[in-house]
Amino acid sequence: MRVLSGIQPSGILHLGNYFGALQQHLEMQHQGDAYYFIANYHALTTVRDTDRLREMTLDVALDYLALGLDPEKCCLYRQSDLPEVTELTWLLSTVTPMGLLQRCHSYKDKIARGLSPDHGLFAYPLLMAADILIVDARVVPVGKDQKQHLEVTRDIAQRFNHIYGDVFVIPEARIVEEVAAVPGTDGQKMSKSYGNTIDIFASGKRLKRQVMGIVTDSTELADPKDPDSCNVLALMKLFVEPEELEDWRRRYRAGGTGYGHAKLRLIELIDGRFKDARDRRAQLARQPDRVEKVLQEGVERARQVAGKTLERARQACGLS
Numbered sequence: 001m002r003v004l005s006g007i008q009p010s011g012i013l014h015l016g017n018y019f020g021a022l023q024q025h026l027e028m029q030h031q032g033d034a035y036y037f038i039a040n041y042h043a044l045t046t047v048r049d050t051d052r053l054r055e056m057t058l059d060v061a062l063d064y065l066a067l068g069l070d071p072e073k074c075c076l077y078r079q080s081d082l083p084e085v086t087e088l089t090w091l092l093s094t095v096t097p098m099g100l101l102q103r104c105h106s107y108k109d110k111i112a113r114g115l116s117p118d119h120g121l122f123a124y125p126l127l128m129a130a131d132i133l134i135v136d137a138r139v140v141p142v143g144k145d146q147k148q149h150l151e152v153t154r155d156i157a158q159r160f161n162h163i164y165g166d167v168f169v170i171p172e173a174r175i176v177e178e179v180a181a182v183p184g185t186d187g188q189k190m191s192k193s194y195g196n197t198i199d200i201f202a203s204g205k206r207l208k209r210q211v212m213g214i215v216t217d218s219t220e221l222a223d224p225k226d227p228d229s230c231n232v233l234a235l236m237k238l239f240v241e242p243e244e245l246e247d248w249r250r251r252y253r254a255g256g257t258g259y260g261h262a263k264l265r266l267i268e269l270i271d272g273r274f275k276d277a278r279d280r281r282a283q284l285a286r287q288p289d290r291v292e293k294v295l296q297e298g299v300e301r302a303r304q305v306a307g308k309t310l311e312r313a314r315q316a317c318g319l320s
Helices: 015-028 050-067 084-093 098-102 105-112 124-133 144-164 177-181 204-212 231-236 242-254 259-285 288-317
Strands: 002-007 033-038 074-078 139-142 172-175
Touching: 002 015, 002 124, 015 033, 015 050, 015 139, 033 050, 033 288, 050 074, 050 259, 050 288, 074 288, 084 124, 084 144, 084 288, 098 105, 098 124, 098 144, 105 124, 105 144, 124 144, 139 144, 144 172, 144 288, 204 259, 231 242, 231 259, 259 288
Parallel strands: 002 033, 002 139, 033 074, 139 172
Antiparallel strands: none
16 A cells, blocks of 8 residues: 655644644554655745745654654655656646646635735645656545545546556555644644644743743633633643543533643643654754765655656657
8 A cells, every 4th residue: 555645744733733734744654655755846825035944844754754754764855956746747647637627625715815825826736746656656645625626536547548558556545634633822723824833842941931822711710711712731642541531621621720720731742742853853863965875765766656657748748
């Protein structure tokens, strides 16, 4: 079973990234043939600072490796180091109906917000399709909000196969239910674009500032509180055993427990969960050549598969 997923280097990775994607990636590297890429082509739709993009691309590699991604068990590479994916994007674009892209949520959302989207945003699902199809991925873990893009990939691949023959593997989605369960500090879905994140590797004052910034209501310390409407407990649920969570729920209902008490416990949980990974990341950051070696070995492995896929597509189109 070949698995593929990618993550954009468009900002510091946060708890939503971890529980919504990275944790599953770490688990799946032991379950099959896993390919993970740093989507720096995709990031160009929002990041226009050259040095910042390079820095954030390296940061994603550091984060993956520090959290436990094993390059001996899976393939980690930069999207931009795999030129086959951009050629395949063009081949796919010649069979993709405009209406299919116009119906994509991400594009429609930008239009609804009054933004002027560029072609990169409009064609984003095409590049995503090429990312998936170029390595013959059979399983793609996605959140519910990304399911449509995987369906677009399937539609494009099936249309190409209908026109040119059996060229592409048709991928299946693996829906990651946890994505919707990671609220940001304001109660919305945790997202860099909302500015409501808690960073995976935050510590000390920075971590305290982010957690203490979680929005709560104005219920007094002595009064009972609703555990089901508390953003702090919604995040704590991701870290603690059910018994401890139920104890916090009981204390909330009884009164006498403040939101500040729960926030301090959440700080302890986040700090403890990622302490070892933070230490590994600091060590890796001092060894950039080691990280680059992992990325180069990863893309060499990816190109062995991608080259064969692209050649099939070129031959089918009459280009080879």
